[in-house]
Amino acid sequence: MKTVIPQQNPVKRTNTKGISDVGNGPPSRDIVSRPIASPGHWLCMLLPLAFASNLLQNNRCNEEITTQFTLTIAAIGMCVESLCFFLYMFYKTSLLLKLVVAFVPGLFTTLLYKVLLQLSWSYGLFLGFVTTFCYQNTYIRVMRGFPGSFSLGEAAVLVQGLMLFLFNTMLKVPNIVNATKVRSDFEQLNVIMMCALSYLFAVCWLLAVANVFRMKIYFYILMLLLAIGVTCTPITKPIPIIALLKFIRKDEVRIKIIMFYVALVALTVVIVWWRTQSQGKASTRVRKLFHLLIVIVYVPGLLYQCDFLYIASGVALALITFFELVRICNIPPLDVHLRNAFASFSDEKDAGVFALTPFCLLIGCSLPLWISPCPCYQDNTSSYTNRIVPLFSGILTIGFGDTAASVIGSKFGRIKWSIIYKCIKFITDSKKSLEGTLAFVLATLSSILCLNCFGFTNLTLFKSFVIAVATIATALVEANTDQIDNLTLPIIFYTIVNII
Template structure:
């Protein structure tokens, strides 16, 4: 048999295998959709459940822990092994729910036990943690993940697909473990005084917002007034001052003001961000007053403004950007809590703005699309373990959803003619998505704002992957694309 015939046979076998695997995956997805419908569990309207999304966050953590083992903290590696346990439970959950939705309706813990053993063995045998310590943390993580999955899919209908619920609940569990491990067990202690100061401030901001949100949730109808809200904010503010006094010092407010205001570059950067925030607020107020429903292209304006903020921060002062990102995330969560609170006139004003800017994916209990946008832009600041020298990875959110997704939406709606299958995405939009990301990297290098080996090639590869994923999936782009881009950058690490 000559080489050409052998090659054709091998290609045919691979094609047949791919077809069979694809058919099996589609069949599983369809069966899960049927089981959810039979169990009266309503997920966010979508043609697929996005089951593959469960591996994205663990893949990012494991890849960094493996490829940059010397540059990551003990806490980061700890989280990577915990995430493997969460991914294991995700696979078992998919198997269970493809048979019956009883895994969501009843207390079934077999998958939790098996997944706990996976992460416990990794922590004990590979990282060298104490066995009991490993079992306790792994059990807490997997059980919390299982419980949060049930809450996300049952208590909040139409808010998440299964894949989106997996990513969100994985993030909540891992973020909670990070907070507890860092501030109560002293894991991953900071040697860098400046970063310790920034992390202490962010912890104080987010925990204060948590107090406000928790208090709002337990209010009854008679207590939902501005005076009660003012009281809650004062209590949270007092708590914040106490924590800052303990962690930063009695001069905490002065130190925070000095950190921002006594450096000219930081002041200019802060004023630029403030200008972007004011423009965003004015646009929202005007369109809300006019009650003109925003189109998809109009909503992408906020992608551009958000990208300008994060791009400038990453290029000029990553640490100030990290501090600002923590504050911004707390503000986004607080605004959403106030919108759902029923406290007038705040709640109705925020609801009016939401009605104008919501899209077809915001049909659930919460406005997840803007939250996903912010998290997508900011998540590389947390997921990339070392900032200095890894600025390219830090731009994953900016490149994929700030620039690429926006460009694809605008160009595709204006000039797109050839569609990907039956969906609205076009080949022209995808090509412009990829070219826009490469063009941004070219401009950054042209002005000497970043110096990374083979940056253009790496961005071209990552942009190609994220562009195709953006065109083919029906999950929320703001949540998926930054993680896909981070994984793509890791796949090209050898070029660095």
């Protein structure tokens, strides 16, 4: 297995392309988590809790509740697999106990499939062990292939998300291959995005296992084939590229939004170019400009063009992945410019070869939209207004809350949480301030009140209480965790407010 690692890592033997051979020894061998960060074991429970909270919602669309239960059980199985793996890594146990622990996740997942979905034992065993085995194998390869890029918990969230996406795609294969089926606009876009991202992940796998595709000519040929496959595979009627053009032309507002998005992309390029001309790292306030830009993109999209934002978020993820592949694989002519941009805008959380922060910014803002069942269901206005706050989880916590906390905390923060905890005999090395946390709470709650004042949501006393609890809990996590907050905060907030 050929995997990408940072060239500056002195432990690995790298060639001119920054590629290293990783052995097939024990699972804990060659696993290096992100420095200056705790393991973050608790993160492995976030996605299972988020999917479980979806089950509390009424089934407002044609999506079968069985699919939601299946994905939730798979997420729980991956969580149990993560906990057992951490036990295997950090505690010395007998060989017999390790063998028992190795079978626990698969058996536990099988039992859930049997009890909750009434599957046969044979089918349940197959799903249970395939799910947990594929997850663990992928998790280990990601940690070995990108040493120092993720904490153990961050990698767990990202790999769980990847495996759940692929699992969901496989469950919907009959619907995908039936190109003649009459679908709504959102169902059509969902099919296109699932297939496109599946192709993209297949390309990433090819680049990981075959050196030849990292050569310039073969890399661009592979990308050309990817573009042709994404736009011309007959999974919709008409083919995806024609279906997308027809969807855009249905509404003149979408054409204006595309022009607006192109202008924002141009502004982003100008900001990056301007910053790379200066020496040294970009400050926290400069990096938060990207938070404001993504707020400008997502707020009108979620309120007025949910379907279009859904497919646009998938396109954005594909583009970021493409540029990251160009940078990591040193593909000219853009590789030098991308490395300069990474050097300028990276922070302490971008410790490995992988640019974690920009990926997690996009994923964190989009994840509520991706994991919510039928997020763009607007046939019933009251049902959609009830879902606005959960769908805004990423924007509220990252775009408003975290941005306010960083700006206010860095400029006016005087009372540090480490001092507060010291007074109650609790040791912490948090550098965040109380002022920043209060700014997080005020910015988030003020944004929700604005949504309510303009009629985009309908707050009751119970809803207000739950939102306040979610905001305070998320703010406290932001102030005291060393995990990447772009990834963790939206899931925490989404899980809590999803019960209303």
